[in-house]
Amino acid sequence: xxxxxxxxxxxxxxxxxxxxxxxxxxxxxxxxxxxxxxxxxxxxxxxxxxxxxxxxxxxxxxxxxxxxxxxxxxxxxxxxxxxxxxxxxxxxxxxxxxxxxxxxxxxxxxxxxxxxxxxxxxxxxxxxxxxxxxxxxxxxxxxxxxxxxxxxxxxxxxxxxxxxxxxxxxxxxxxxxxxxxxxxxxxxxxxxxxxxxxxxxxxxxxxxxxxxxxxxxxxxxxxxxxxxxxxxxxxxxxxxxxxxxxxxxxxxxxxxxxxxxxxxxxxxxxxxxxxxxxxxxxxxxxxxxxxxxxxxxxxxxxxxxxxxxxxxxxxxxxxxxxxxxxxxxxxxxxxxxxxxxxxxxxxxxxxxxxxxxxxxxxxxxxxxxxxxxxxxxxxxxxxxxxxxxxxxxxxxxxxxxxx
Amino acid sequence: xxxxxxxxxxxxxxxxxxxxxxxxxxxxxxxxxxxxxxxxxxxxxxxxxxxxxxxxxxxxxxxxxxxxxxxxxxxxxxxxxxxxxx
Amino acid sequence: xxxxxxxxxxxxxxxxxxxxxxxxxxxxxxxxxxxxxxxxxxxxxxxxxxxxxxxxxxxxxxxxxxxxxxxxxxxxxxxxxxxxxxxxxxxxxxxxxxxxxxxxxxxxxxxxxxxxxxxxxxxxxxxxxxxxxxxxxxxxxxxxxxxxxxxxxxxxxxxxxxxxxxxxxxxxxxxxxxxxxxxxxxxxxxxxxxxxxxxxxxxxxxxxxxxxxxxxxxxxxxxxxxxxxxxxxxxxxxxxxxxxxxxxxxxxxxxxxxxxxxxxxxxxxxxxxxxxxxxxxxxxxxxxxxxxxxxxxxxxxxxxxxxxxxxxxxxxxxxxxxxxxxxxxxxxxxxxxxxxxxxxxxxxxxxxxxxxxxxxxxxxxxxxxxxxxxxxxxxxxxxxxxxxxxxxxxxxxxxxxxxxxxxxxxxxxxxxxxxxxxx
Numbered sequence: 021x022x023x024x025x026x027x028x029x030x031x032x033x034x035x036x037x038x039x040x041x042x043x044x045x046x047x048x049x050x051x052x053x054x055x056x057x058x059x060x061x062x063x064x065x066x067x068x069x070x071x072x073x074x075x076x077x078x079x080x081x082x083x084x085x086x087x088x089x090x091x092x093x094x095x096x097x098x099x100x101x102x103x104x105x106x107x108x109x110x111x112x113x114x115x116x117x118x119x120x121x122x123x124x125x126x127x128x129x130x131x132x133x134x135x136x137x138x139x140x141x142x143x144x145x146x147x148x149x150x151x152x153x154x155x156x157x158x159x160x161x162x163x164x165x166x167x168x169x170x171x172x173x174x175x176x177x178x179x180x181x182x183x184x185x186x187x188x189x190x191x192x193x194x195x196x197x198x199x200x201x202x203x204x205x206x207x208x209x210x211x212x213x214x215x216x217x218x219x220x221x222x223x224x225x226x227x228x229x230x231x232x233x234x235x236x237x238x239x240x241x242x243x244x245x246x247x248x249x250x251x252x253x254x255x256x257x258x259x260x261x262x263x264x265x266x267x268x269x270x271x272x273x274x275x276x277x278x279x280x281x282x283x284x285x286x287x288x289x290x291x292x293x294x295x296x297x298x299x300x301x302x303x304x305x306x307x308x309x310x311x312x313x314x315x316x317x318x319x320x321x322x323x324x325x326x327x328x329x330x331x332x333x334x335x336x337x338x339x340x341x342x343x344x345x346x347x348x349x350x351x352x353x354x355x356x357x358x359x360x361x362x363x364x365x366x367x368x369x370x371x372x373x374x375x376x377x378x379x380x381x382x383x384x385x386x387x388x389x390x391x392x393x394x395x396x397x398x399x400x401x402x403x404x405x406x407x408x409x410x411x412x413x414x415x416x417x418x419x420x421x422x423x
Numbered sequence: 424x425x426x427x428x429x430x431x432x433x434x435x436x437x438x439x440x441x442x443x444x445x446x447x448x449x450x451x452x453x454x455x456x457x458x459x460x461x462x463x464x465x466x467x468x469x470x471x472x473x474x475x476x477x478x479x480x481x482x483x484x485x486x487x488x489x490x491x492x493x494x495x496x497x498x499x500x501x502x503x504x505x506x507x508x509x
Numbered sequence: 510x511x512x513x514x515x516x517x518x519x520x521x522x523x524x525x526x527x528x529x530x531x532x533x534x535x536x537x538x539x540x541x542x543x544x545x546x547x548x549x550x551x552x553x554x555x556x557x558x559x560x561x562x563x564x565x566x567x568x569x570x571x572x573x574x575x576x577x578x579x580x581x582x583x584x585x586x587x588x589x590x591x592x593x594x595x596x597x598x599x600x601x602x603x604x605x606x607x608x609x610x611x612x613x614x615x616x617x618x619x620x621x622x623x624x625x626x627x628x629x630x631x632x633x634x635x636x637x638x639x640x641x642x643x644x645x646x647x648x649x650x651x652x653x654x655x656x657x658x659x660x661x662x663x664x665x666x667x668x669x670x671x672x673x674x675x676x677x678x679x680x681x682x683x684x685x686x687x688x689x690x691x692x693x694x695x696x697x698x699x700x701x702x703x704x705x706x707x708x709x710x711x712x713x714x715x716x717x718x719x720x721x722x723x724x725x726x727x728x729x730x731x732x733x734x735x736x737x738x739x740x741x742x743x744x745x746x747x748x749x750x751x752x753x754x755x756x757x758x759x760x761x762x763x764x765x766x767x768x769x770x771x772x773x774x775x776x777x778x779x780x781x782x783x784x785x786x787x788x789x790x791x792x793x794x795x796x797x798x799x800x801x802x803x804x805x806x807x808x809x810x811x812x813x814x815x816x817x818x819x820x821x822x823x824x825x826x827x828x829x830x831x832x833x834x835x836x837x838x839x840x841x842x843x844x845x846x847x848x849x850x851x852x853x854x855x856x857x858x859x860x861x862x863x864x865x866x867x868x869x870x871x872x873x874x875x876x877x878x879x880x881x882x883x884x885x886x887x888x889x890x891x892x893x894x895x896x897x898x899x900x901x902x903x904x905x906x907x908x909x910x911x912x913x914x915x916x917x918x919x920x921x922x923x924x925x926x927x928x929x930x931x932x
Contacts (some may be wrong), residue, residue: 064639084442089785118797126676129619130651138628138713143635146554146716147477151469153717155785155915158618159655159676164916167780173794175778176918177684180619180674181656188673195691212653218815219631219642220653279697281608282672285664293669302797312483403425410650411660413672464787469721485722 024276025194026422029108029257030271031100032365033073033209035250035351039103043361044368047376048395052350054233054248058140058272059213067227069236070213071250071352089152090165091130092286093251097162097209098169100255104205105170108257108269117173122166123193123202124255125185125208125356126159126178132214133157166255174201182409183318184280187417191278193258202263207360211251221249224410226322234380237353238280239319239346240326240391242384247321250348253357254364261422272367276402276420277305283412294414296330298406301416302336307402309337312418314375314392316362316405319346320353329406330387339388343396358414359407366403366419373399428479428501430454433494436474443469454495459495475501481508515690516762516769516927519598519755521590521704524866525561525748525854529593533864534871538900542853544746545731549710557724559731560710561748561855565589579648581620582708584658586751586860588665591702594665598755599767600700602667611670612663614753615685615705617678617859617914619655622708627652662702662753670698678914681705682752682862683922687776689756699761704753705863714747721786723823735856736883737849738818738827738891745821748855752863766834771870774907775806775923778882786915788825792833795911795919796815799837806923808907810841813923815878815903817869817910818895820849821856826913828882831891833911833919846903848896852882862912866922869908873926876905 030040035053037043046053054071062068075366078087078095086098105112132155140148155161160178167176168271175196179188186208193206207232212220221227228246230236264271279300284290302309315337333344347365348354354361365376375396383391401421408414434449443449444462453461456469468491472483481504491497520530526543527533536543552558563586567577570589577585595602602610627649633641651657656674663672671692675685682705689703718724723742727734736742752830762769779801781794803809819830834842848866857864872878877900884897906929912920 060639065642083445084438085444085467087442088440089466118779122780127656131653134624134713135628137717138625139632139635139638141635141713141716142632146556146712146719147473148717149713149720151466151473151751152719153713154721154723155678158678158915159674160617160678160681160914160916160918161785164678164780164785164918167782167917168784171782173780173782173797176677176728176780177688177778178676178916180654180676181659181672182654185656185673188671192688197693216628216631219640219645220541220649222642223645223647223649223653235547280671280673282612282660282669284607284669285667290607290669293608405638409656410654412663413656413660429562464784466786473720485726 024261025197026261027272028102031104031255033096033252053303066229073252091133093211101166104255112170120172121174121196121204122163122176123189123206124162125189127355129159130157131212131217135216142290159319171235181413184409184415186405187415201390202260204258208354208356209253210357229314238381239321241381244321248352250352254360271422272419274422277301277418280415297414297416305418313400315344318406319406340390344389345392347376349379362405362423370421442472514759515773516759517771518767519594521753524750540880541701556719558728559734577763579625583706584661587662587706590751590753591662594753607669609699610668611701612668612672613657613685613689613703615675615681620652624654627724665896674696677777678916680912680914680920681859683912699758701756705860706751707858707860708749733883735852737822738895740886740888742822745856748857750857752867769927774925775802777801778920781917788829795833796836798919798921802921810838812907814905815908816847818849819913848881869910
């Protein structure tokens with residue numbers, strides 16, 4: 021029988037809460053972490069709002085030896101992993117290194133670090149480039165640093181597929197568990213809120229230029245005009261269910277289904293592949309649309325993409341056939357960290373029997389979605405998380421209660 | 424340009440370029456302690472020496488770095504270079 | 510039910526000194542080196558000024574001006590090699606369900622050529638702390654997220670299954686092939702376009718390897734600068750390129766009468782959890798990856814006919830790797846011929862693992878083992894049979910290829926000649 025993979029630990033660093041407890045309290049309360057950028061002066065840019073993780077002082081959590089060699093998002097990731105392991109009651113130094121894998125997602129690596137070194141190179145010269153640049157910027161950095169910090173030597177990887185990568189990482193971690201590694205740290209913590217990162221975001225043409233944080237990121241709203249970038253994300257301890265039960269671990273839920281597809285090349289006239297990712301993930305989980313209690317939407321807030329997502333959801337679940345929510349309206353889109361944060365929200369929704377809200381959006385009736393605009397009670401046993409990445413990446417994960 | 428490169432100068436550059444290992448007190452007698460024992464591996468030393476080269480306008484050369492396994496050895500090399508530049 | 514096996518039915522390669530599979534293989538078997546002084550830009554300010562560059566003209570491969578502008582050099586490599594692989598496989602994509610075709614591309618540093626160029630433009634060569642978006646390319650986002658390379662490959666071949674980039678530093682290329690094999694074995698896909706691409710010969714990448722003295726400063730002798738396993742080696746030489754494969758479920762391949770180049774019979778990856786760039790001398794984790802890959806392939810050390818080494822030519826790598834071979838293969842390590850093609854085509858980071866898979870497959874097919882160029886004075890600590898200088902003819906049914914990467918990644922893959930698998 022294929023081993024089942026369950027989540028036994030959650031770590032969160034989000035714009036509306038540092039740590040799982042703060043994030044979840046803020047999320048249920050509808051408290052947004054979106055505000056004017058403080059990491060650099062955004063005055064000269066058409067967009068000035070972002071979701072920054074508040075109150076994070078790296079040296080309070082990490083040894084000083086790690087600070088000069090890490091980007092901001094890697095520091096967030098290392099601490100998030102620590103919290104996930106502590107939450108799971110796992111002490112990595114007591115386990116065999118080969119029994120632990122690390123699979124994280126990244127969108128653009130340690131971008132702020134890389135930008136600083138590019139400036140050193142071009143404004144001062146090659147001798148000014150840091151010895152740490154060779155890995156602090158690259159996409160595998162969080163996987164490597166988490167592996168080293170925790171002595172994790174099992175099959176590990178970094179996956180990159182823009183905003184969809186976080187789910188692909190979880191899918192790959194589950195694959196490693198099925199192949200025999202008992203434990204994996206997985207998910208994504210991301211961020212590129214630096215000047216070069218910012219103009220890169222802007223070049224997507226999908227960034228909201230609104231100045232009112234409450235009106236900036238409005239997915240599935242008639243006034244949707246793009247999204248707000250953010251930083252942070254979530255990491256999980258994923259374990260083989262039998263092993264987790266044997267050690268008496270508390271289980272948040274099961275990664276019951278995963279699938280991923282790619283959209284046809286533009287201009288072919290073929291239909292988008294999001295619906296197929298959703299149905300394949302449901303099939304993989306062995307559930308029917310009727311079993312799904314809530315959908316955590318990708319929610320780009322670009323009208324054409326919202327339309328595509330609403331259509332896909334409606335084709336699978338029927339018009340207003342399932343509650344749909346986007347708590348990322350309180351954090352902004354966190355790139356490779358976005359979908360893992362939604363998976364965290366889904367697991368907490370299952371635990372607390374509550375649906376977190378989508379804030380600020382006034383659902384556009386044409387989309388025919390049952391958008392959860394206020395915190396809603398109700399049993400949650402099965403949740404679907406959807407994520408898409410620039411170019412046509414579609415990924416979906418089904419999270420189920422393991423009770 | 425300062426005429427002598429001291430252990431205090433080195434410690435401050437080390438802290439900035441590579442941090443400080445939790446089990447190590449840089450303010451104790453470390454002159455003859457191997458960098459490795461102080462928790463500094465090759466990357467930390469590359470980052471540190473490259474900063475020294477830039478700040479003091481000297482070139483330490485690959486061979487010198489291989490030989491400088493302790494703070495005292497590194498101080499000696501840096502100071503010898505500073506003298507030859509001056 | 511027997512397990513779903515993975516066949517390689519198409520190969521595409523862009524390598525320094527060898528664009529396309531025939532030229533690539535000729536270079537390797539003739540033992541020629543493609544390392545030279547950097548020509549992509551003026552390398553004068555750098556400590557190491559050597560690289561193995563690919564003389565690649567995207568227009569000659571049918572890429573239009575818009576595609577060339579939109580795609581980073583690494584994406585261009587990826588698309589051209591994917592097309593070569595599909596063409597060679599004889600696969601008619603219009604006859605397969607595109608949803609069953611996945612894409613798995615390895616890259617260590619993605620679209621870094623474009624990223625650096627746009628940085629220079631938008632920052633006025635670093636003069637501006639706050640970059641001006643009006644001076645950046647419209648398609649900057651394609652460089653920002655390297656997954657755009659995967660998208661280009663998927664579009665080029667018409668794939669609509671799972672698509673992702675595997676970025677495990679310098680094991681990315683072989684890891685992406687291993688990942689693709691998993692997709693086929695578990696039934697998520699019947700066909701995977703898998704491989705690796707990187708174009709790291711840029712000022713920022715030269716500078717970052719200068720800073721850790723990982724690349725060789727042998728600037729006065731570029732043709733003989735990459736010297737894996739030689740006592741005089743003093744660092745690696747950067748390369749660039751790509752290799753892509755058509756991976757296909759064996760029965761699917763047989764069903765359409767496809768030529769099978771090789772079977773991917775085993776793959777495993779481990780991490781050293783030791784250091785982002787450093788390697789312990791004992792080779793323990795790479796040895797473990799080799800053991801697990803051999804177990805998956807159901808082969809013993811006695812069955813291995815050739816090892817395509819990581820052999821980067823740094824002091825620490827070549828010792829680490831030699832120790833890993835001895836640890837995992839025992840006495841057989843002294844019998845098995847080993848070589849490093851990085852001696853000829855340099856180290857193309859996330860691409861080279863896939864290019865080495867290509868070399869391994871060609872060695873199986875042609876019963877010729879590529880040599881380690883420039884190996885004249887073996888390091889006493891590297892005391893295996895590294896096939897110095899000249900290619901060797903030898904019946905070859907089972908090949909092991911390994912890779913080692915920043916981040917601590919250690920990977921191993923076993924490739925078997927069709928019909929010779931030990932299942």
